[in-house]
Amino acid sequence: MPQALEWPQQGNSRVPYRVFADPDIYRAELDRIFLGANWQYLVLADELPEPGDYKTTFLGETPVIVTRGEDGEIHAMVNRCAHRGNLVCLKSQGHTKDGLTCVYHAWRYDLAGNLTSVAFRRGVAGKGGMAESFRLEEHGLRKLRVDQFGGLVFGTLSPDAPALSDYIGNLIGSRIGRVIRGKPKILGTTSQILHNNWKLYIENTKDTYHASLLHTFFTTFRISRLTNTGGVAIAESGAHHASYTYGGKTDDKAASDRLYSEIHSLHEDYRLQDPRFLDSVDEIGDGVTLQILSVFPNFVLQQIHNSIALRLVLPKGPDETELQWIFIGFEDDDEAMTERRLQQANLVGPAGYVSMEDGAVGGFIQRAIKGGDAEGACSVIEMGGVEHASQETRATEASVRGFWQAYRQTMGL
Amino acid sequence: MDLAEIGRRLELQDLYTDYVACLDTDALERWPEFFIEDCVYRITSAENHEAGLPLGLIYATSKNMLKDRVSALREANIYEPQCYRHLVSGLRTEPDGLDASDVTASFLVVRTMQDGAMILFAAGRYLDRVVRTASGWKFARKIVVLDSRRIDTLLAIPL
Numbered sequence: 001m002p003q004a005l006e007w008p009q010q011g012n013s014r015v016p017y018r019v020f021a022d023p024d025i026y027r028a029e030l031d032r033i034f035l036g037a038n039w040q041y042l043v044l045a046d047e048l049p050e051p052g053d054y055k056t057t058f059l060g061e062t063p064v065i066v067t068r069g070e071d072g073e074i075h076a077m078v079n080r081c082a083h084r085g086n087l088v089c090l091k092s093q094g095h096t097k098d099g100l101t102c103v104y105h106a107w108r109y110d111l112a113g114n115l116t117s118v119a120f121r122r123g124v125a126g127k128g129g130m131a132e133s134f135r136l137e138e139h140g141l142r143k144l145r146v147d148q149f150g151g152l153v154f155g156t157l158s159p160d161a162p163a164l165s166d167y168i169g170n171l172i173g174s175r176i177g178r179v180i181r182g183k184p185k186i187l188g189t190t191s192q193i194l195h196n197n198w199k200l201y202i203e204n205t206k207d208t209y210h211a212s213l214l215h216t217f218f219t220t221f222r223i224s225r226l227t228n229t230g231g232v233a234i235a236e237s238g239a240h241h242a243s244y245t246y247g248g249k250t251d252d253k254a255a256s257d258r259l260y261s262e263i264h265s266l267h268e269d270y271r272l273q274d275p276r277f278l279d280s281v282d283e284i285g286d287g288v289t290l291q292i293l294s295v296f297p298n299f300v301l302q303q304i305h306n307s308i309a310l311r312l313v314l315p316k317g318p319d320e321t322e323l324q325w326i327f328i329g330f331e332d333d334d335e336a337m338t339e340r341r342l343q344q345a346n347l348v349g350p351a352g353y354v355s356m357e358d359g360a361v362g363g364f365i366q367r368a369i370k371g372g373d374a375e376g377a378c379s380v381i382e383m384g385g386v387e388h389a390s391q392e393t394r395a396t397e398a399s400v401r402g403f404w405q406a407y408r409q410t411m412g413l
Numbered sequence: 414m415d416l417a418e419i420g421r422r423l424e425l426q427d428l429y430t431d432y433v434a435c436l437d438t439d440a441l442e443r444w445p446e447f448f449i450e451d452c453v454y455r456i457t458s459a460e461n462h463e464a465g466l467p468l469g470l471i472y473a474t475s476k477n478m479l480k481d482r483v484s485a486l487r488e489a490n491i492y493e494p495q496c497y498r499h500l501v502s503g504l505r506t507e508p509d510g511l512d513a514s515d516v517t518a519s520f521l522v523v524r525t526m527q528d529g530a531m532i533l534f535a536a537g538r539y540l541d542r543v544v545r546t547a548s549g550w551k552f553a554r555k556i557v558v559l560d561s562r563r564i565d566t567l568l569a570i571p572l
């Protein structure tokens with residue numbers, strides 16, 4: 001029998017590697033985090049414009065259907081037939097004119113997940129059928145609570161989660177608001193299979209320290225360095241964060257070069273032959289060229305210049321994760337703005353100049369913590385101290401510690 | 414089919430054979446040379462393509478952007494040693510005059526990592542436009558449509 005996990009006494013600055021590999025811990029996470037009192041991103045409201053539109057997604061590993069109901073509201077329910085557990089929606093998205101019908105025995109549900117009919121309920125020629133006592137209203141699909149924030153639809157199965165706006169809070173909510181300023185329009189989606197535990201990718205998005213070190217494309221072209229003005233805003237609970245960098249307002253170049261030359265060699269002669277793809281405009285008008293934001297447990301909103309994307313981190317097992325990317329623009333973007341967003345999408349995604357490494361580094365860690373000797377070993381997360389408060393620097397791991405604070409709180413560790 | 418047409422088909426066959434050999438032998442510096450100066454290169458998924466969504470996983474609108482891709486792979490990006498094996502088949506050409514043609518073809522890519530792990534990394538089709546130049550047939554447009562929306566780990570080497 002595996003030992004119960006004892007969290008190191010140093011608190012959030014130490015993380016036992018076991019939490020990234022132990023199947024029992026993983027199962028407990030599905031339960032406590034993904035089925036627990038945490039709001040999780042489901043869809044963009046605008047993806048389901050018409051009653052009858054639906055899309056499927058996941059709460060952790062639990063399959064979920066999201067619909068636009070006859071009432072015009074968005075509904076979400078577990079994609080598992082109340083009869084014998086078949087998937088009700090097979091397609092990833094679509095439109096239905098007459099509710100949802102399970103293919104197995106044709107039980108039918110309305111768009112809110114209520115059971116409306118059972119095939120052969122009264123049997124055939126007086127034989128068979130359901131008992132008189134069977135009540136349709138007692139056998140609907142399991143419903144999620146649904147709420148929206150600026151057109152982003154979130155859901156939870158827990159009655160205990162606070163209202164979504166309270167869950168997100170003002171500090172992070174205002175930073176979602178600065179990015180999602182219009183009616184979102186999807187430019188395209190993609191996904192990556194990562195061979196690592198989901199938390200390794202979450203740590204990565206929270207980790208402001210690595211950006212200019214692992215992603216040398218940024219550094220080389222001075223798109224972003226830790227020496228740029230910026231910082232990280234962290235929710236009091238530690239759960240959510242937003243890191244930001246000001247373009248232009250850079251440090252002094254010579255000092256920055258000196259710092260970086262100690263780390264890796266600078267390619268002074270390395271210049272882009274066609275840098276047009278980086279042409280960007282300060283569309284928000286506050287000088288922030290880069291903002292990475294996360295909402296606990298698994299949602300990320302990215303603004304890198306004019307490239308805006310939502311990322312959803314879906315656990316697929318202790319050592320596998322699907323990272324979904326949803327690139328967006330806005331309804332009132334002109335052609336030039338759309339082109340900018342598409343060009344700058346080269347920076348991110350599976351082939352992104354500054355993100356392809358993130359797809360691999362979690363897998364490297366997952367491999368490195370194999371073997372019994374890593375059982376009791378821990379990572380060391382002390383950059384910028386041991387607290388998880390907001391800081392006006394990105395040379396810190398404060399938001400990573402924030403994640404572990406919220407994680408331990410939720411998991412009772 | 415006249416002789417000129419047969420000759421052209423053989424030339425285009427060669428173009429694709431050379432193109433994938435370039436990628437599969439890590440001769441990436443030669444890769445941009447398969448394109449004209451103001452080319453379009455885009456990798457997308459069938460899902461995006463069919464929905465008319467414009468996103469590219471890689472999107473370049475000039476040969477110089479392709480050169481930048483290669484220098485980034487060589488100088489800046491970090492990824493584990495890996496190589497591709499492309500199989501291209503089902504080449505179909507739709508000539509547009511003597512010196513241009515639309516071409517579609519299917520491809521399959523097996524990726525092998527340094528430790529020997531092999532996976533079927535990608536399958537899909539090329540939706541291309543080729544033009545005859547002084548130095549032979551070149552791609553004016555290459556749209557790589559992946560059958561799957563999922564990429565295993567990362568996409569570094571082009572397709």
Ligand code: FES
Pocket residue numbers: 081082083084085086102103104105106107
């Ligand atoms: S499992 Fe759905 S109707 Fe039987």
Ligand SMILES: [Fe+2]
Pocket residue numbers: 204210211214215354355358
């Ligand atoms: Fe990163």
